[in-house]
Amino acid sequence: MSTYKYATLFLARNISVNQTRTFFSNLKCLDVTINRENGVAYVLMKHPPVNTLNMQLISELSLTLSNLEKSKCQGMILSSIFDKVFCSGLDLNELLKPKPERVKGYFSTFQELVIQLYGSSFPTVAAMTGHSPAGGCVLGMCCEYRVMKKNSQIGIPGSRMGIALPRYIVNLMSSTIGLRNAELMLTKGKILNTDEALKVGLIDEIANDRTDAIRKAEDFLKEYEMIAPLARGITKRIIRRSIIEDVKMNGAADLENFVSVIMLPEVQEKLDMYMYNLKNRKRD
Numbered sequence: 001m002s003t004y005k006y007a008t009l010f011l012a013r014n015i016s017v018n019q020t021r022t023f024f025s026n027l028k029c030l031d032v033t034i035n036r037e038n039g040v041a042y043v044l045m046k047h048p049p050v051n052t053l054n055m056q057l058i059s060e061l062s063l064t065l066s067n068l069e070k071s072k073c074q075g076m077i078l079s080s081i082f083d084k085v086f087c088s089g090l091d092l093n094e095l096l097k098p099k100p101e102r103v104k105g106y107f108s109t110f111q112e113l114v115i116q117l118y119g120s121s122f123p124t125v126a127a128m129t130g131h132s133p134a135g136g137c138v139l140g141m142c143c144e145y146r147v148m149k150k151n152s153q154i155g156i157p158g159s160r161m162g163i164a165l166p167r168y169i170v171n172l173m174s175s176t177i178g179l180r181n182a183e184l185m186l187t188k189g190k191i192l193n194t195d196e197a198l199k200v201g202l203i204d205e206i207a208n209d210r211t212d213a214i215r216k217a218e219d220f221l222k223e224y225e226m227i228a229p230l231a232r233g234i235t236k237r238i239i240r241r242s243i244i245e246d247v248k249m250n251g252a253a254d255l256e257n258f259v260s261v262i263m264l265p266e267v268q269e270k271l272d273m274y275m276y277n278l279k280n281r282k283r284d
C-alpha cells in the first residue's frame, strides 16, 4: 500500500479499509477516496513540493469533480497531504513570459474549475493543512466551509504582484467576507494570518493540526445528514447563481482583459521581481 494511501486512510480516521474505496487510482496529483458509509469523498492534493496549480493538478481536480457529480457523493473534503501548505496557488511559471494562447488556455481551465467547484451539487469543505495563498485561497472560497491549521496564511496578493484580479475572483471574495473587507484586502494584496482570517470570515474555524482540521470538516458535513438533500442543493444553487451567471456572461471578456494585462511589460517586470523574491527569501 502506498504512503499516500496510508495518508488517506489516516485522514479518514476511524474508517476501516473495508469502508473506503479508492475512487480513482490513475491520478498523479490527487488521492481520491470515498467513505462507503456516509458517501464523503476525501480529495487530497499531492503535487510536490507545495501543490502548485499546474495544468495537471487543475485538470485532475476538474475530472474528479465531474466524476463525483456522477457518483452518489454526499460531500467532499478538499485537503492536502502536506502539513505546511494547502495549495500555493497558480503556477507562476505559467504567468512569466507567457505565450498568449497557452496562458489563455491555462486561465480558462482554472476559471472552469472554479465554477465547477463553486457550483458543485454536493457540500464541500476545505481542510486547509497550511498556507493557502492566491489560487489556494480561491479554491477554499469555492467551498462552503473552510477550516485552517493554526499559524497558516491566506489571501490573494494580486495587487502586490501587479495583477488586477478578474471580476469573478473579486466577487467570490466579496461574497465571502463582504464588500468592505474585500476592498481593503484585495486592493492591498493582503495576506492574513489565521486569527485575522477568522475575524473577517475568510475561514470558519482554526484547527490545531491536520487530524483536527479533517475532524472539523467531517463535523461540518455531518450536520447535513439531518437536512433534506434536495432543499440543501436548491438553496445552494440559488445563493451561488449570480456569480456563476456572471462568469457565463462576462468570463470570456474578463479573460481576454486579464491576459492582455498579464502580457504588459511592466506587469511582467513586477512578476519577475515577485518570483525572484520568492526564490531568494529566507525560509522559516
Ligand SMILES: CCCCCC/C=C\CC(=O)SCCNC(=O)CCNC(=O)[C@H](O)C(C)(C)COP(=O)(O)OP(=O)(O)OC[C@H]1O[C@@H](n2cnc3c(N)ncnc32)[C@H](O)[C@@H]1OP(=O)(O)O
Pocket (backbone or CB within 6 Å): 049, 050, 052, 084, 085, 087, 088, 089, 090, 091, 092, 093, 107, 108, 110, 111, 131, 133, 134, 135, 136, 138, 156, 157, 158, 165, 166, 169, 255, 258, 278, 279, 283, 284
Ligand atoms: C483568470 C484566473 C486568474 C486568477 C487570478 C488570481 C488568483 C491567483 C493568482 C495566483 O495564484 S499567482 C500564484 C501566487 N502564489 C503565491 O504567491 C505563493 C508563492 N509561494 C509561497 O508563498 C510559498 O512557496 C509557500 C506556499 C508559503 C510555501 O513556502 P515554503 O517555504 O514551504 O516553500 P517554498 O520553498 O517557498 O516553495 C517550494 C518551491 O516551490 C516554488 N513555488 C512556490 N509557489 C509557487 C507558485 N505559485 N508557482 C511556481 N512555483 C512556486 C518555490 O519557488 C520553491 O521553488 P525552489 O526555490 O525550490 O526552486
